[in-house]
Amino acid sequence: MAEVVVTGFGVRTAFGRGADAIRRGVFGGVPSFAPTTRFDTGPYRTPNAATTGSDKPDSQRDVLGDCADEAVEMAGFTARDDTAVLVGTSGDFATLTRFWRGEAGVDVADTVPAHLVDLLAARIGAAGQRLAFTNACVASASAIIHACGLIASGRLESAVCGGAYLVEEEVFAKFDSGRALSRDGVVRPFSVDRSGMLLGDGAAVVVLESASAARRRGARPLATVAGWGAASDAFHVSRPHPQGAGLAAAAQRALRRAGDPDGLLVDYVNAHGTATKFNDPAETQGLHEVFGTRADQVPVSSTKSTTGHLLEAAGIVEFVITLLALTDGVLPPTANFTEADPSCDLDYVPNTARDADVRRALNVNAAFGGFNTALVLERP
Structure with missing residues (x-):
């Protein structure tokens, strides 16, 4: 079985772009929650979410593309004919909402998960298999797992995996109606006084390769996916x-x-x-x-x-x-x-x-x- 390594990544959260933003926010223990202004939160139990602060957020097409650019640059990677692209996404509900409202310049195709995968593959020049994973909160992890299986078995040498979600009212309302959102706008995992979760903006793309392929092109693995x-x-x-x-x-x-x-x-x-x-x-x-x-x-x-x-x-x-x-x-x-x-x-x-x-x-x-x-x- 081939060894699977990570050679590059791009990431975006409410803290901003890249690893240093993660270091400052996540490793700094600084919550990124604040009242969101993207939609009227008056009907809901909390106004808070972890967003970039923009009233009109970028589309999933954009954030996945930005993360992919960062990942392939970090890896020094050029996609091969057999490079797979696998993405965890349920589609872009924010884009769908803008389409329903009749906003100009909105491509309704961006709401389709498989289309987002095609766009990402075209952006990096990958011609291998393309798959969208829509299984909720494990979608992008499932994309990585599937890619690891393909690489380990020798069926391909490289895969670009991604995942994206941007806070919007459709899903926010569903979690609110299920009483899953924190009543006081704070997330306290494992604490006795926890009262729920809050949603957040997030996207990332990683480059996975067989260790032998990475060695041949002189790439330095950042980590091994051991299991x-x-x-x-x-x-x-x-x-x-x-x-x-x-x-x-x-x-x-x-x-x-x-x-x-x-x-x-x-x-x-x-x-x-x-x-x-x-x-x-x-x-x-x-x-x-x-x-x-x-x-x-x-x-x-x-x-x-x-x-x-x-x-x-x-x-x-x-x-x-x-x-x-x-x-x-x-x-x-x-x-x-x-x-x-x-x-x-x-x-x-x-x-x-x-x-x-x-x-x-x-x-x-x-x-x-x-x-x-x-x-x-x-x-x-």
Whole structure:
């Protein structure tokens, strides 16, 4: 099986473009939430979201393209005829809203997930297979997992994976009606007084290659994707399995593929950590199942406490954050942490970043319908 490496990335959140913005905001433990002015938030339980502050945000077409430019430049990468492009997105609802309102110059095709993939492939000159993943909060992580499988099996040598979500009223209203949004506009994962999540702008693109292909062209790997796994517990249409069964199964599969079935080499976990009533205890139980008696020794943090929930982009943006934890030797904190919920008893890196020698990290995500993903990143 071929080894899969990351050679470049581009990222955008409410903190801005690039790795340094992530370092200042996410690793600085600075939440990016503020009242959004993109639509009337009067009918909703909170006005807050983690947005770039623009009343009229860029389209997903634009942010994916910007991130792709950054990623291929960092990697020094030129797409091949067989380079695959895989993107996690449910389409651009903000563009659809503008189309419904009759705004000039709006291309309704940009609302179609597969079209966004085609646009990204054309931008970087990739002629391989193109796939859109629409499975909610694990969409972009699923894109990475699929790409890793293709590269590891020798079916292709390179893939460009992306994911994007930009805050807009359609999805904001749905989460508000489900009482999932934080009542006080603050996200407190794993804390006893948590009251929900908040949405955020996010996009990222990563370049994945076989290690041999990267070596041939003299590229320096940023990290190795040592393992990946996915599982569905199908417990409930929106709630996770109370014991985190699906998340544990996905993580165990990823760790077995990485040659570390008991997770003994894992130095850090970037958790899904939505700060909702059901997710945090379930995820904690799942991590206990994965690490056993060592669970309380493995640092875990939720970076959604600063970025907000990026939905389809969550997996890939948190993948980039996890990669930075490896390369910088710093664990991002769980911001806004107050007092641990009695059912949440792990080391959540509260409020302040922590220096650490991180050689291997686990990034987990979960989605409605019981789908779960896990990725193991290793420092080269």
